[in-house]
Amino acid sequence: MISTFSHEYRVKHNETDFWGRLTAPAFGDCMLDIAGLHAMEIGSGIDILQRQGLTWVISGMKLRFIDMPKLHGRFRMETHVSAFSRITTQRDFVAYDGDRKIAEASSEWLIINMETRRPVFVDEILPQLEEVCIPDGALPKYKHLRAFDGEVSIEMERKITYSDLDVNRHLYSMRYLQIALDTFDLDFFAKHRFTDIDLNFISEVLCGEVVTVIRRTNGDVHNIEMLRDGKAVFRSEFVTAEA
């Protein structure tokens, strides 16, 4: 079995923002894609799990961006499983332009029962993780973010619709990130770039539900949370630098 899986990506028009650079959600799409390709290779793909009434869900991500590729640019992504416990699995990602590292990220996953929506024991379902896991040099895990306080910079409402859903019929993980980014205005994107992002996926959100998105900005640190009926379903922290 292949422990480290590698794949090349090319940046498409719809994956860049108006600056012509790969966006953070589109980078995340590639992470989830390569995770799926590697999982198929090691017999832990979502299709195999779904046949047993199970599915993968993501609980958190930490992303560090060094230099985002431009439209039509190519980059190589590498991924491996770097840790697992009874309930969680960590998968790390590094992206390269030639020999130059341009981004890295870690992600934490659970396997849940599709009926009960409760986690199951990963090591019972996927004993092969022992064989493929490379524990040395695991990337740091995402920050567990607690309820934010401080002055609210912006608050907006967003209804979840069909195009926001993934194959699990809930809000797609990278759509949480996209909705969070939509609290910034164009002028902000013109002057800043993101260096570090921590994402906490707390609850599933379903089609038709309305969430409140609240951003608190304090210098270069931006905390964005998403609430449903006053309860947090998603928390995130973004660190920015001048573009």
Add this chain to the structure above:
Amino acid sequence: MISTFSHEYRVKHNETDFWGRLTAPAFGDCMLDIAGLHAMEIGSGIDILQRQGLTWVISGMKLRFIDMPKLHGRFRMETHVSAFSRITTQRDFVAYDGDRKIAEASSEWLIINMETRRPVFVDEILPQLEEVCIPDGALPKYKHLRAFDGEVSIEMERKITYSDLDVNRHLYSMRYLQIALDTFDLDFFAKHRFTDIDLNFISEVLCGEVVTVIRRTNGDVHNIEMLRDGKAVFRSEFVTAEA
């Protein structure tokens, strides 16, 4: 110069809906991607135009879906320029799974001056279109849709945000389509598939603007328009069949 350009695509997780099939907007992303790749090849790419203060904008599309590929499925797309006049260029697309045609589409484009936002003469800017154009067997053009009447099935508001924009800093063409599709509920998608789509892109929409999206459904025909300050910026017609 290559008259017919071909490229293979693989369906990623984020390009499918909850049924695990490639979505119409994601198919459109591939059309715009291959159009860009072919344009680069024949010296009519958006980067070359932008250096002259010009850019491509799309005025309409007609799509016909036979069988959408599934997650991780591969398909081949072919494109060529099929017609051009002083102001407009038509580009056609056919997608194949092996030898089997799975979708086809036509699109109409203008070149505009980025300052004045007015069209310029295509044949003066790109004389090479004469050489690459394959006029035989051009696909039918999109329907010009007029103001709709009849009972309104659903009406919703949508604010345009950062993630809706493309490199031209206006609402990305496939986001018009995605916003139109978001007027349907999950149950509808469970029971229907789209066979024919006509899209009329009437006006640019900018970040921060709010549009009203109105759908009128009459049997298997669905007319969806997008209004800003009461004036149409986009009209579309969708024909559906049982899934």
